[in-house]
Amino acid sequence: MNTSPNFDFNNDFPPDFTWGVATSSFQIEGAHDADGKGPSIWDTFCLDPANIKDQSDGTVACDHYHRYREDVGIMASLGVDAYRFSMAWARVQPDGKGAWNEAGFGFYDRLLDELAARKIRPHLTLYHWDLPQGLQDEGGWLNRDTAHRFADYAHEVARRFGDRIEAIATHNEPWCTANLGYGNAQFAPGVADLKQSIQVSHHLLLSHGLAMRAMREVGSRAKLGIVLNQWTADPATDSPEDRALAEFEYARxxxxxxxxxxxxxxxxxxxxxHGANAPEVRDGDFDIIRQKIDFLGCNYYFRAWCSSATPPVPAPAKQGVTDMGWEIYPQGLPELLVKLKAEYPELPPIYITENGMANPDKVADGHVHDPQRIAYVRSHLHALKQAMEAGVDVRGYFLWSLLDNFEWNSGYSKRFGIVHVDYATQQRTLKDSALWYREFIAARARA
Structure with missing residues (x-):
């Protein structure tokens, strides 16, 4: 493992650049019904073992609900500045409307205290895919009223915690909620209906705008924004069909x-x-959606490779693929960010809120050697620096993920963490990538 301060590229990030790690509630917390928590759509989705690759569920996950002090201690040992995590809506409001659950809020209160004691800045995401089942029973995100219930939730969280949190993102990857949850049934709630998925995407954006307004009413000091998974779209060939497919992919x-x-x-x-599947948009909706945001969170993992051939021409994957089968393409990150800067003059500061790779890691003699992940992170940081040198205002980088965790419909079969979790014992083991990241951050501090 390379732990030398020479990291093979221009390591001259700004001194106030944020270095963090990220997780999400359902993937790590466990304690699925503890202290009054209500069920989420992922609790329900996991009840059908056919939905999850290894027939697992999130009832225990990484048991972070009970082990958060240990996990924050690991973050502190890495030297990170910030921690991005999400709140389980059903933990603090079991039905998604009505009464608040003080015991649920108590967990996040303790977590924030622990982070503050370790001088780690919290970056909160309000929604990382785990809708309260009570709202799903009333139509979920297909029901326009859910957007208003989300705004109520955002208001309450900002009222309680807004002065203790560095940043609040409304949604994580609404594209996934709409397209994987409603478009092809890979994710909860397991619907496969293209028209519904496109309508859901509109309601998610509407809920973002309503929540931004609601949180601004509170007057908290937290920076407010949204986290989107984004990519460029490249045609497999120069054929008109492939070019058109790539243009449509980027647009949609x-x-x-x-x-x-x-x-x-x-x-x-x-x-x-989209044609007849285009969403119903009411007068004034875009006025609500188009709220000024203080930051944009960008999650980057791969580019879209667009081939109209049958079967499709595969991506070249010159740098290999991850354990998810995703092409490793770091140069897509500066291509994306420079394109966004050119297309959106009002673009606020950007945080890379997720970037990382799944790898089939195993513990051997107390160590986890994951040179592929180190190479992945190094190459993407090099690419990120290129975007910044091209004038893109990037303020921070959050490595996904702190812990191996419940990887949605892949269950526990995919490991994204820089910390290995033995799910039988809950033993945490820092992988070589965690040690590399620690040394990288330390070298930055010494510079």
Whole structure:
């Protein structure tokens, strides 16, 4: 393992650049029904073992609910500045509306105290896919009223914690909620209906705007924004068909969420492509959605590779693929960020809120050797620095993930963590990538 301060690229990040790690509530907390927590759509989705690759569930996960002090201690040992995590809505409001659960809020109160004691700044995400089942029973995100219930939730969280939190993101990757939850049934709630998925995407954006307004009413000091998974889309060949496919892919994914927030409308190319499946938009909706945001969170893992051939031409994957089968393509990160800067003049500061890789890691003699992950992170930080040198205002980087965890419909079969978790014993073991990241951050501090 390379632990030398020479990290093979320009390591001259700004001195106030944020270095963090990230997790999400359902993936690590466990304690699925502890202290009054209500069920979420993922609790329900996991009841059908056919939905999860290894027939597992999130009832225990990493038991972070009971082991958060140990986990915050690990963060402190790494020297990170910040921790991005999400709140389980059903833990603090079991039905998604009505009474608040003080015991649930108590957990996050203790977590914030522990982070403050370790001088780690909290970056909170309000929604990372675990909708209270009570709201799903009333239509979930297909029901426009859920957007208003989300705003109520955002208001209460900001009222209670807004002065103790560095930043609050409304949603994590609404593209996934809409397309994987409602488009192809891979994720909870397990619906496969293209028209519904597109309507859900609109309600998610509406809920973002309503929540931004609600949190601003509170007057908290936290920076407010949203986290989007984003990518460029490259044609497999120069054929008109492949170029058209790539243009549509970018419009229906990255631009579909960016344009309403920054331009007040959906991209015309995507609307034409969706045709009769285009969402119902009411008068005034875009005025709500187009709220000023203080930051944009960008989650980057891969590019879209667009081939119209049958079967499709595979991506070249010159740098290999991750254990998810995703092409490793770090140069897509500066390509994306420079493109966003050019297309959206009102673009606020950006945080890379997720970036990392799944790897089939194993403990051997008390160690976990994951040179592939070290190479992945190094290459993406090099690419990120190129974007910053091109003038993109990037303020921080959050490595996904702190812990191996419940990887949604893959269950525990995929490991994204820089800390290995033995799910039978809950033993945490720092992987070589964690030691590398610690040394990288320390070298930055010494510079």
């Amino acid at each position: 994914s990255t631009a579909w969420f960016m344009d309403p927030i920054f331009k007040g409308h959906y991209p015309e190319l995507a609307l034409r492509g």
